[in-house]
Amino acid sequence: MDDRASSNRHLQTLAPLSVNDAGDFLENGNQPMFCLSPLGRIVWANKAELALLGYPAEEYIGHHISEFHADTRKADDLMSTLAAGEEVREFNCQLRARDGALLHVAVNASGLWREGKLVHCRVFTHEIGRQRRMEIELRDRAGQLEQLLTQNEALLAQLSCLLDTAPVGIAFVDTQMRYVCLNAAMASLHGAPVEAHVGRMPHEVMRSGGEEAEERYRRVLKSGQPEISVQDSELWGRKTGQRLACSYYPVSSPEGDALGVGVVATDLTGHMNMLAALREAQDSLHKVINNAPLVLWVIDKDGKVLVSEGKALEALKLSPGQVVGQSAYDLFGHLPAIQNLRKALEGETVHFTANVDGPWFDVHISPTRDDNGVVTGAFVVGVDITQLKQAETHQRELEGAFTQVRRLEGLRVMASGIGHDLNNLLTAIAGNTRLALMRLPPTAVARYNIEQIDAAAKRASDLTREMLACAGGTKSELQPLDINEFVNSMAEVLDLSLGSKIGMRKDFAPMLPAIRGDVGQLGRVVMGLISNAADAIGGEMGTITLATGRLEATREYLSKCAGGEKLPAGEYVYLDVIDNGSGMDEATQARLFLPFFSTKRSGAGLSLAAALGRMRAHNGAIMVQSTPGKGSIFRLLFPATDAAVPEAPAPPPEVSVPWQAGQTVLVVDDDEAVRNVAKMILEEFKLTPLLAESGQRALEVLRENRDTISLVILDLTMPGMSGEETLQELRKIKPDIKVVISTGYTEREVGARLSNQRPAGFLPKPYGPAQMRDILIQALT
Secondary structure, three states: HHHHHHHHHHHOOOOOOOOOHHHHHHHOOOOOOEEEEOEEEEEOOOOOHHHOOOOOOOHHOOOOOHHHOHHHHHHHHHHHHOOOOEEEEEEEEEEOOOOOOOEEEEEEEEEEEEOOEEEEEEEEEEHHHHHHHHHHHHHHHHHHHHHHHHHHHHHHHHHHHHHOOOOOOOEEEOOOEEEEEEEEHHHHHHHHHHHOOOOOOHHHHHOHHHHHHHHHHHHHHHHOOEEEEEHHHHHHHHOOOOEEEEEEEEEEEOOEEEEEEEEEEEEHHHHHHHHHHHHHHHHHHHHHHHOOOEEEEEEEEEOOOEEEOOHHHHOOOOOOOOOOEEHHHHHHOOOOOOHHHHHHOOOEEEEEEEEEOOOEEEEEEEEEOOOHHHHEEEEEEEEEEEEEEEHHHHHHHHHHHHHHHHHEEEEEEEHHHHHHOOOOOOOOHHHHHHHHHHHHOOOOOHHHHHHHHHHHHHHHHHHHHHHHHHOOOOOOOEEEOOHHHHHHHHHHHHHHHHHOOOEEEEEOOOOOEEEEOOOOHHHHHHHHHHHHHHHEEEOOOEEEEEEEEEEOHHHHHHHOEEEEOOOEEEEEEEEEHHHHHHHOOOOHHHHOOOOOOOOOOOOOHHHHHHHHHHHHHOOEEEEEEEEOOEEEEEEEEEEEEEOOOOOOOOOOOOOOOOOOOOOEEEEOOOOOHHHHHHHHHHHHHHEEEEEEOOOHHHHHHHHHHOOOEEEEEEEEEOOOOOOOHHHHHHHHHOOOOOEEEEEOOOOOHHHHHHOOOOEEEEOOOHHHHHHHHHHHHHHHO
């Protein structure tokens, strides 16, 4: 009775909330709210409402609510509902902030009525987007916790068994005041089984006192501070004479989000048994903590470490309890993140991510307080997220690589299109110049100029091939090669390409395995590298060394090579081009193989990009080693093969012209200049040309001249009906018609695209009279 009388006297000393205090509570509360007149004008708004939308009071108060709604019909619906005397619950709408942004909010509102008249409307708003992000974050944290609990399933099972058998009543209530879990001791205090509690609220289970319990839970959730009270069991409808010590404490996620309230009810008559059970529970929890990827610190107000636990201490090369008694400022004062501890000791809850001398941690620091609310220290929880950070770094690297691939793919498409157009232009130029040279006498004054045009066309043709190689558009005809014999066969050409001041040295390893290579493509790669080496030496005396050998390449070694990212580990044959020239810095090496990048004023920037494209076509890679002032090494890596190197083929016999004058040849090409030069070449060979600018027109010409056309020269790439489609339709009209494919693609690529059609020959662009004559001999024989 004395305790109850004392409690009543204490309640009498509490003063009611004054009008000014209530106004201050509403004005400065965290819940955005405002009041509306019956006509829908805003007559008052608190600071949280103004901050949510970003308006000063003079631009918000006094204005009609529809001015701030993205959809004015929503404002009308809200006012109509309130005018009808109904309350509004979770009314979804969009409000326009001062900066123009649209906020998705939910509105709860009710009207104040006096003598049957609507006086004003009370409106509460909360932003839905922020709530959803919090829900997603809570789900993510729940997933992490579930994984942690799974890893420690055995320990948690022991802890669960301990709690179920403990004489202490323990329960957890979520933010909706519904029981999530409780043990048998707590259920027995309420006089109902455990299963009758889960998912229900206290007032739905307890015989009495449920509403008071819910009010206490809400108060603990709102304040974030634990409460302790001593109650008689009679308050819960159980006349057992027990005195119960009840503890209520808020439960939050590592990010500080409220999860609910924990309740511990202790029978003081069995106090000693309770202490033993708590010690056992603490031991089990200690085991869980020391097996979880966490660090837990309790720090006093001066920064001294009082508790240091958790398995993640291993990442910091610490053991549990090792730094107890030491200053956190001495341990981690060199880290910028230490400022967050100072903020927590000043009363602020902080959450941040920090690198702690290598490992990464997701850290939550909350201040601890005494009963008077004075900060007494801080509680620190750190989750080791090093692997997550490494995964994020790897993801960024993959995204950067993907961006580079897309950029190079765009260049490849562009180069392929330009190459096709250039081949058509060069066919017209080369065909006309060579026809002119055939028709001009050797003493003609203009002959020299035309020969220069023809030479320029050849150089332009080489540049076109470089562009296609750079874009990966040139397929190589791979055959077994001896790398030493291949380089020796180029010796004379290589010597002639160097000046008198530059010497060449060879250092070939004997008995090397064969490689698979295309002689023409590899010749261009080697010539390009030697040309670059000579440019690096400049006008000084120097030496270029060609060295060959074999090596067992690991994946780590290949990953450092250009083009070696996906090559398998194994035996490789290499060719080194070594110079003692000016060398390159790391920045230059990083851009070395980018299309159009060149260190030369007059360079096109395609040589090394094309070389890399050709090496990829050979399933090879390029390793570059260079130091400014000390020269460079370019190493070409080729997969070794057991295939035998074939003998050189015998020269083809002379073939006489097999056609008769007047035979008809149909030329199908969408480029007018190409059609015209083909017409002149055919007429030069005493043949009758027919021309078609498209596949559809070619079909019409063949139908009209079915019996006289002996051969069709067909462009592979045309708008509308493609070369493949045209070839199929031509053979439907005349199944035995001979068709020669003319294109800038290689014969191998054409064969792959026309695997079922088998053309009579292949005429690569650009071509001239000699190439046309050779293909006519082949096709008309």
